[in-house]
Amino acid sequence: MSIHDWFKRKKLQKETEYTRERLDIPGNLWVKCYKCGQAIFARDLAENLKVCPKCGYHFKLTAAERFAQLFPKNSFKEINESLTSTNFLNFKDTKDYGQRIEESIMKSNYKDAIVTVLGKLDGLEVAVGVMNFAFMGGSMGSVVGEKFARLVEAAVEKKLPVIVFSTSGGARMQESIMSLMQMAKTSAALGRLRENRLPYISILTDPTTGGVSASFAMLGDVNLAEPGALIGFAGPRVIEQTIRQKLPPGFQRSEFLLAHGMIDMVCERKDLRDTLVKLLKFFRD
Amino acid sequence: MAKAEQKNNTRRLLPFEKPLEELYEKLDKLKTIGSAGKMDMSEEIRLLEKRIEATRQQIFAKLNPIQVVQVARFIQRPTTLEYVSMIFDDFLELHGDRNFSDDPAMIAGVAKLEGRSVVVLGHQKGHSTKEYLARNLGMANPEGYRKALRIMRLAERYNKPIISFIDTPGAYPGLGAEERGQAEAIAKNLREMAELTVPFISIITGEGGSGGALGIAMGNRVLMMEFSIYSVISPEGCASILFRDATRASDAAVAMKITSKDLLELNVIDEIIKEPVGGAHNDPDLAAKNMKAAILRNLEPLLPLSHHELIADRYNKYRKMGIYNEG
Ligand SMILES: [Zn+2]
Numbered sequence: 001m002s003i004h005d006w007f008k009r010k011k012l013q014k015e016t017e018y019t020r021e022r023l024d025i026p027g028n029l030w031v032k033c034y035k036c037g038q039a040i041f042a043r044d045l046a047e048n049l050k051v052c053p054k055c056g057y058h059f060k061l062t063a064a065e066r067f068a069q070l071f072p073k074n075s076f077k078e079i080n081e082s083l084t085s086t087n088f089l090n091f092k093d094t095k096d097y098g099q100r101i102e103e104s105i106m107k108s109n110y111k112d113a114i115v116t117v118l119g120k121l122d123g124l125e126v127a128v129g130v131m132n133f134a135f136m137g138g139s140m141g142s143v144v145g146e147k148f149a150r151l152v153e154a155a156v157e158k159k160l161p162v163i164v165f166s167t168s169g170g171a172r173m174q175e176s177i178m179s180l181m182q183m184a185k186t187s188a189a190l191g192r193l194r195e196n197r198l199p200y201i202s203i204l205t206d207p208t209t210g211g212v213s214a215s216f217a218m219l220g221d222v223n224l225a226e227p228g229a230l231i232g233f234a235g236p237r238v239i240e241q242t243i244r245q246k247l248p249p250g251f252q253r254s255e256f257l258l259a260h261g262m263i264d265m266v267c268e269r270k271d272l273r274d275t276l277v278k279l280l281k282f283f284r285d
Numbered sequence: 286m287a288k289a290e291q292k293n294n295t296r297r298l299l300p301f302e303k304p305l306e307e308l309y310e311k312l313d314k315l316k317t318i319g320s321a322g323k324m325d326m327s328e329e330i331r332l333l334e335k336r337i338e339a340t341r342q343q344i345f346a347k348l349n350p351i352q353v354v355q356v357a358r359f360i361q362r363p364t365t366l367e368y369v370s371m372i373f374d375d376f377l378e379l380h381g382d383r384n385f386s387d388d389p390a391m392i393a394g395v396a397k398l399e400g401r402s403v404v405v406l407g408h409q410k411g412h413s414t415k416e417y418l419a420r421n422l423g424m425a426n427p428e429g430y431r432k433a434l435r436i437m438r439l440a441e442r443y444n445k446p447i448i449s450f451i452d453t454p455g456a457y458p459g460l461g462a463e464e465r466g467q468a469e470a471i472a473k474n475l476r477e478m479a480e481l482t483v484p485f486i487s488i489i490t491g492e493g494g495s496g497g498a499l500g501i502a503m504g505n506r507v508l509m510m511e512f513s514i515y516s517v518i519s520p521e522g523c524a525s526i527l528f529r530d531a532t533r534a535s536d537a538a539v540a541m542k543i544t545s546k547d548l549l550e551l552n553v554i555d556e557i558i559k560e561p562v563g564g565a566h567n568d569p570d571l572a573a574k575n576m577k578a579a580i581l582r583n584l585e586p587l588l589p590l591s592h593h594e595l596i597a598d599r600y601n602k603y604r605k606m607g608i609y610n611e612g
Contacts, residue, residue, distance in 0.1 A: 088608040091540055093527035142607035149604065171495075171517045173527055176541040177553050180495060180517040181606035184503055187475035188603050195480070211517070213468035214456075214496045219476055233467035233496070234458030242458050252463055262466045 033057050035228075049269045058226045058269055060206060062108075063115040063130040066165055070273060076119025076128070080150050083143045084111050089176055097174040100136065108134040112143040113168065116151040118160070122277045124284065127155035129164040131212075140212050141172035145182025148216060152189040152200075161199040161280055166217035169235075170210020183215035190219050199283040201276065204231050204254070204263065222279055223263040224272070225254035231263075297566075299359060301352050302344060308337045341563045348512070350538035354520060356512040357491045358454075361566040363573070365392055365407035365450040368490060371573035372580070373398055373405060379439075381432060385465060388429030390421040390457070391501075393436040398448070399581065404440035406433050406501060407450025410491070424457035425497060427470035433501045434474050437481060446484040446584060449501045454519065456497030471500040478503035479599055484587035486580055488558070489513045489545075490565075505599050506583040507553070509545040510572070511560040515553070516543040553606065556583065 030039050035057035045052070049069055050059040061069070067076060084105075087098035105111055113135040117128050129151050131138045148164070155162045171179035193200055202220030204213070206229035214233055217223075225231060232239075232252040240247055250256050254266045267275050298305055312333050319326035348356070356362070369376050373396035381387040393406035408423035410416070425433075433449075440447045456467055478485070478501075487504030493515030509515060518526070520538035525531040542548070545557040558579045565572035590598065 082612050084610045086608060086610045089540070089542055093523075093537075093540070094529055142609040146607050146609055173518055173523055173541075175608075176517055177515060177543070177548060177551065178607060180499055181553060181603065183472075183496060183499060184475055184479070184603040185606055187472060188479035188503075188600050191476045191479040192600065194476070209468075211496060214471040214500075215475055216472070218466075218469040218472040231468075232463050233456065233471070234463065238458045239460065239463065243460055247460070251460075260464050260466065262469055 031059075034059075051269050056227060056268070058206065058228060060133055060167065062134060063110060063132045066130045067115070067117065067128075069269070070121065070128070070276075071119050076117040078115060078117045079154060080116055080147050081111065083147055085141050085143045085172075085175075087174070088178075089174075091174045091176070093174070100174065104136050108132060110135050112147070113138045113140065113172075114144045114147050116147045118154065118158075121163075121273070121280065124277065124280045125158070125160050126280065127151050127158075127160045127162045129162070131165060131167045133167045133169075133207075136172065138166075138168035138212070139170060139172035139179070140168060140182050140186075140215075141175040141179050142182065144172075145179075145185045148182075148186045149189040152186075152193050155198055156193055156196050159196070159198060161201065161283060162193060163201045163203070163276060164216060165203045165205055166208045166212050167205045168208055168210065168212035168217075170212060179211065183211050186216040187219065190216060199280075201279055203267075203272070204257075205229050207231070209233065209235055218262070220264075221283075224265055224267045224275065225257060225263045226272075227254055227266050227268055229254045231257050297361060299352075299355055299564075301348075301355065302341070302563075304340055304344065305337060308333065308340065312337065338562065341567075345562055345564070349535070350514075350541075350544055351520065351535040353512050353544050354514055354534075354538055356564045357514045359564065359566055360412055362410075362452075362491050363565050363569045364411060365409050365452060365490065367569060368450060368573055368576060369394075369396065369405055369407075371570065372577045373403070376405070379436060382428040382435055384431060385428045388426050388432055389419060390423050390425040390453070391429030391432055393432055395445075398446075398577075398584075402443075402445050404436055404445050404447045405450070406436050406447070407490075408453040408497075408501075410452055421457060423453040423492075424455060425453065425500075426457050426459070426462045427465040427467050430456070430467075430470040430474050430500050434470075434477055437478065437485075441481055441483050444483060446486070446587070447481070447504075448580060449485070449487045449504065451487060451489045451493050451498045451502050451515075452491035452513075453494045453497045454492055455494035456500060471496050474500045475503060479603065480596060481599070482592035482595060484584055484590070484595060485599070486583055486587075488576065488580070489515050489554070490576075494519065503599065503603065505587055505595060505602065506555045508556045508558055508576075508579050508583065509548060509554045510558050510565060510576070511545055512564050513545060514543040515545075515548055516541050 033052040036055035038054040085101045091097040114131045202223050204225040208217050208231045257263045315326045376396040378394040392409045409420050410423040411420050485504040487502040487507045489509040520534040523537035524533040548554045561568035561571040
């Protein structure tokens with residue numbers, strides 16, 4: 001495929017921007033910014049933490065990219081990495097859920113929509129979870145819920161603060177009611193963390209909606225959001241269909257949530273690590 | 286008179302109760318003749334009424350999931366306020382979230398259950414378009430969830446059990462709901478419900494619609510009326526998003542496992558409350574009687590538990606939920 005074709009494809013995809021954004025394909029030298037259209041040299045983009053140098057658009061990160069930015073010295077260890085989803089309801093829509101899981105593992109190189117680790121951030125021990133939008137839209141099923149709960153329980157046991165980066169379209173519908181129950185499970189785990197007076201910092205990234213926003217993503221002692229991230233309970237299209245009018249520009253974006261008192265700050269990616277360290281030190285000292 | 290009755294009967298029927306229509310028409314005719322005083326029709330009327338009940342029993346013995354959805358959403362299905370008045374004494378409704386407003390889609394209050402002080406809350410729908418509008422079809426806004434939390438904390442402070450009634454298509458997906466933090470309101474309720482130090486029973490009475498349902502449904506025991514549903518998304522929503530075909534709601538309803546029987550098998554709920562033949566609306570008093578018995582039966586073993594035990598009981602219940610592979 002020529003770069004020209006690729007750009008054209010990106011343009012088409014932009015129209016369904018709420019739901020999908022293909023991650024960088026290695027070997028593509030140029031990347032086009034989804035927001036301002038600027039062509040950016042892939043290496044420059046990577047060096048700029050995958051933020052558009054022209055307009056500041058924050059590209060989605062894979063879990064590996066997020067960990068690389070957060071732990072430049074590779075000072076972390078993954079936990080519960082062997083958990084995988086299973087099609088326990090024999091659910092089949094346009095495709096068998098079991099097949100969907102397998103394909104997502106192949107395509108994304110991740111086993112599910114969250115990676116959980118124990119690591120050291122500037123010498124401070126932390127329990128960190130990073131969601132992966134590339135794995136079935138970051139949807140929360142049993143595996144995401146279980147890994148989240150185990151991460152929190154590990155933090156309680158080791159007396160660590162918890163940091164979680166959310167990005168999710170919501171509950172994993174293929175797991176039906178069991179995906180809904182993960183909202184209860186993860187929130188209950190956070191209740192236990194709170195009882196133990198251990199801090200929880202939630203970072204909402206683009207997009208965080210549905211069952212994840214209505215559970216652990218909104219429950220931080222401190223809620224941070226990357227600029228311009230779509231954050232909400234209902235998806236914009238559902239709201240538009242309900243109220244039968246167009247949504248105002250900027251609706252459900254990070255800055256809107258800040259204005260409405262739902263998050264503590266909008267934090268640019270370049271400042272994220274320092275901000276986290278400051279917060280962790282506040283809680284520790 | 287006969288016309289009014291007939292109209293009433295037609296209204297009582299669910300779409301799949303078509304076979305009953307003819308029988309009811311016959312019944313009306315017999316009653317008209319009987320009331321005209323020319324002939325004694327009482328025996329014929331009795332037999333026909335028996336036949337109607339038998340036919341209804343046949344129909345309800347083998348409902349498919351989408352038909353259960355229709356029963357769960359039926360406009361005549363008893364509402365939370367009706368169950369509350371049938372089950373409890375001295376109910377006093379309490380209003381407002383002390384922050385923004387009073388959400389009519391969520392009701393809450395204090396009451397007596399067999400002499401015991403309890404706190405009740407739940408979604409309120411209605412029986413007409415007018416009531417649906419006034420109550421927003423039981424689709425609560427953030428202030429509804431915050432009112433519910435306020436009342437749950439009141440219960441906790443005075444050590445009273447909580448009974449919640451769930452009947453909603455979902456939390457309201459509106460502009461104001463987003464501005465006022467629908468996601469945060471529900472999320473906070475989930476965390477706080479897990480930590481409640483009092484016995485807590487939740488009953489899905491009609492529609493258990495996703496996060497909007499769960500937002501008040503994290504009881505130590507979760508009970509479901511026989512013909513209610515509980516699911517992460519409506520069958521219509523699932524059909525259009527996953528099946529890419531809005532007309533396949535019926536298939537989605539089957540695939541999603543949303544009936545009380547399915548959810549009991551998945552250990553998501555603890556008990557199914559039997560409904561009268563033809564559904565709760567066909568005999569609300571009997572439905573309420575069964576529900577009351579189930580509440581008392583499930584509350585009993587929770588009453589002696591300590592605060593710590595109640596929290597642990599709830600934590601373990603939800604902690605176990607999930608099916609996955611490991612290794
Ligand atoms: Zn740009």
